[in-house]
Amino acid sequence: MLTIRLYVFQRKVITVSELIQINNLTIKANTQTIISNLSFDVQPNEILTINGPSGSGKSTVLKYLAQLQSPALTTSGDYLFKGKNAEDIDPIELRQNISYCFQSPTLFGETVRDNLRFSYDIRNMDFDEELAKDLLSHVQLSESYLDKDITTLSGGEKQRVALIRNVQFRPDILLLDEITSALDSDTRKIIWEWLNQYRKENKVTVIIVSHIKKEQQLADRIITLDKIGSDESEENHEPA
Numbered sequence: 001m002l003t004i005r006l007y008v009f010q011r012k013v014i015t016v017s018e019l020i021q022i023n024n025l026t027i028k029a030n031t032q033t034i035i036s037n038l039s040f041d042v043q044p045n046e047i048l049t050i051n052g053p054s055g056s057g058k059s060t061v062l063k064y065l066a067q068l069q070s071p072a073l074t075t076s077g078d079y080l081f082k083g084k085n086a087e088d089i090d091p092i093e094l095r096q097n098i099s100y101c102f103q104s105p106t107l108f109g110e111t112v113r114d115n116l117r118f119s120y121d122i123r124n125m126d127f128d129e130e131l132a133k134d135l136l137s138h139v140q141l142s143e144s145y146l147d148k149d150i151t152t153l154s155g156g157e158k159q160r161v162a163l164i165r166n167v168q169f170r171p172d173i174l175l176l177d178e179i180t181s182a183l184d185s186d187t188r189k190i191i192w193e194w195l196n197q198y199r200k201e202n203k204v205t206v207i208i209v210s211h212i213k214k215e216q217q218l219a220d221r222i223i224t225l226d227k228i229g230s231d232e233s234e235e236n237h238e239p240a
């Protein structure tokens with residue numbers, strides 16, 4: 001008689017509640033310490049704000065999270081993304097999941113369309129023109145902007161094109177570094193209302209660096225950086 005033995009291996013299920021865990025992060029430029037022993041986590045779907053005086057390292061931390069820091073900087077500490085060591089993740093994959101929006105973005109190609117289409121091209125996908133027009137309307141730009149020459153765009157228009165370039169493939173985490181600094185307060189308000197809606201609907205975690213109080217107040221949690229070796233009397237410029 002044939003006996004069949006069934007071996008059932010129980011799979012160990014590892015649940016990672018934090019999207020990001022940073023432990024004892026230190027960032028240095030030669031002898032200058034920019035960030036010293038910083039530890040924090042990022043939870044799914046939250047809005048986190050990184051505050052601190054000018055030069056305290058806010059942008060440096062955001063760039064580090066997207067692994068876009070300058071090669072001139074040395075870093076130490078642990079960086080886990082979804083429980084995996086960030087250094088072991090393909091940098092392109094990491095940046096598709098963690099998307100960094102610059103205050104002064106670099107646009108490429110000739111037109112706005114070139115900038116939006118690029119992400120489709122690298123994925124071998126057809127450009128979704130309807131989605132692009134919809135996103136343009138959410139950032140208060142008409143669909144005619146698709147064929148605008150990028151050299152004719154204002155700073156605020158460039159910021160908005162870069163923003164929708166970053167959101168169109170729904171990253172897990174959106175890092176927003178002073179992204180409305182060149183916008184008037186009405187446009188800024190409209191864009192934030194949309195962004196807030198967008199992030200809730202798409203379950204996108206947002207990390208904000210901003211000098212604008214109203215944007216800082218959107219946060220569920222705030223991380224405040226101290227300026228290392230800063231002069232206590234230094235002025236912190238904050239527009240109302």
Ligand SMILES: Nc1ncnc2c1ncn2[C@@H]1O[C@H](COP(=O)(O)OP(=O)(O)OP(=O)(O)O)[C@@H](O)[C@H]1O
Nearest residue numbers: 029034053054055056057058059060061070072073
């Ligand atoms: N590649 C680099 N090489 C040398 N120093 C750097 C480099 N990148 C950043 N720093 C230094 O690190 C410090 C923090 O810069 P960072 O731009 O992160 O500050 P911040 O808090 O974002 O400032 P701000 O609010 O003015 O934008 C600054 O003193 C800056 O000169």
